[in-house]
Amino acid sequence: MTDHSEQAVTRELEEDHDLLTYNEAGARLAEEIQRLESEAARLEAAGDAEQAGRVRDRAAQLGSAAERNGQRAKDDTGARGFLEYRPHG
Secondary structure: OOOOOOOOOOOOOOOOOOOOOOOHHHHHHHHHHHHHHHHHHHHHHOOOOOHHHHHHHHHHHHHHHHHHHHHHHHHOHHHHHOOOOOOOO
16 A cells, blocks of 8 residues: 555646546545544553544545545546547537
8 A cells, every 4th residue: 555644636728627636546545544644643652542543444445445546546547538538619
């Protein structure tokens, strides 16, 4: 699994659409994973290892979702073409 805690979350500026693109979904997932990992560290420092474990499990599940999202982005050849649609003529 990819370590999302050290990766910078980047969003493409030109993706200002009403659609949730692969890039935006990936950025949102990475942000939530980072938030959960920070929360787990805080809980662990406070002595709540059980709750920290649950939060880390959720972060791992979202990490799997981020990997699936990334793979779908690579495999979906029509996604970018839709956003760059140019009418005929």
